[in-house]
């Protein structure tokens with residue numbers, strides 16, 4: 001069942017009034033890959049009446065008022081992507097297309113959508129029920145952060161948007177608690193995973209137990225204080241060890257309660273049992289197809305979280321560094337359901353997660369006592385306590401292949417090659433399995449660079465493991481009688497990267513990888529990553545040493561061109 005999005009559907013269901021209205025910057029796609037659909041469906045399962053307003057017209061009251069006013073709260077999200085990332089390229093040019101908008105034209109998602117939608121609600125409903133911010137834009141902008149698009153530090157989005165609460169990270173548990181609390185007339189300020197604003201008096205209860213981040217005014221003035229702030233913020237993100245945080249903004253305080261507990265496997269499985277339509281809502285479908293559906297409609301998410309901790313990626317902050325995976329039964333049951341879908345043609349386009357091969361194993365120390373404070377699981381080498389084992393993934397892929405109605409199963413999510421190589425028992429069997437059965441001509445891997453100094457700043461493994469992986473991939477492909485190749489995802493203009501580094505990368509790609517790379521992205525400093533911290537401060541945040549940062553758009557583009565241009569010759 002789709003969540004209602006029109007007055008006609010509300011009347012048909014007799015849902016007057018709704019308990020919760022979710023407002024989103026994406027079209028309404030009913031899929032387990034779309035946060036609005038997951039949160040909405042979970043709330044309905046718990047007995048609440050939930051409606052969705054997707055991509056409302058911000059210049060009229062027509063869309064935002066069409067479902068009335070909710071009884072409990074409004075949920076506001078910019079959608080699956082930060083609206084500034086969705087609307088602008090790494091060189092700050094307006095994007096023409098949007099994969100989450102009907103017809104693919106980028107004309108429905110406003111800049112800073114979370115703020116704009118919250119204002120839209122406030123303009124049309126005065127006063128109204130609490131407005132709760134969520135999704136990746138709100139989550140990663142919940143404390144003071146660097147905003148690349150205005151090239152300055154901004155305070156918490158909760159202040160800018162004038163929202164009442166903000167739920168950060170994967171918010172299923174927190175949103176259910178919040179709904180219960182508001183329904184029962186309780187006080188939500190104790191809910192884990194929730195941020196709110198208060199004054200000096202309201203902070204009293206937390207002064208002893210929560211950690212104070214340097215104030216917004218301080219970090220806006222002092223880059224070293226901003227680095228201190230970010231370390232504290234980053235380290236207090238694990239539900240097993242994190243303390244609550246607070247940060248002064250002018251006369252007010254942003255309070256961040258400790259994160260919500262990770263979902264158990266049973267809870268995760270329950271989400272994927274919900275009856276997702278795996279389609280765009282007909283109301284929006286009539287406006288045009290969304291491109292995102294092509295990749296997510298028949299894909300399977302096997303796990304959440306990532307301990308890769310690439311410095312340019314926000315997944316560690318948003319989803320956490322502990323991988324939680326679904327049971328094989330749950331994934332197989334979902335795969336079987338896919339075969340009954342009227343649009344299914346036999347191909348499952350992806351079996352994966354933030355990183356494909358993190359399914360089915362974790363560090364027992366981390367599961368009991370939380371992530372290490374000053375050590376990373378994969379960098380500079382794979383931690384010996386990680387217990388890497390690809391056996392469960394091999395079994396899972398084999399079982400999915402055996403399901404009646406499934407013709408092909410692909411692994412399209414990126415594979416961490418260092419993890420494969422570090423698994424002495426089953427790493428090679430896994431690679432062989434994937435190469436023989438799950439690659440559609442090309443396998444994506446993301447070395448991102450090849451120069452040690454840049455890789456170090458990115459937190460990525462070195463090129464020796466990349467070469468070893470390539471040799472194995474080529475050998476297994478040959479043995480399987482398949483002509484297939486690796487596609488390398490690379491980044492230009494990452495902090496620390498110079499033209500010479502890109503020339504060296506080009507040389508390595510030509511001579512050792514034997515490719516002319518095409519998948520080269522210019523680095524975008526998205527909110528709340530270590531790489532964005534480097535971009536803004538021009539310092540290595542771990543050593544405080546100055547680093548070169550390319551900030552001039554034309555020269556950033558040149559870095560990319562060095563690698564992508566076929567005619568760019570590298571002298572050997």
Ligand code: SF4
Nearest residue numbers: 363366372376377383
């Ligand atoms: S012990 Fe190793 S694998 Fe476990 S959390 Fe620490 S760094 Fe990660």
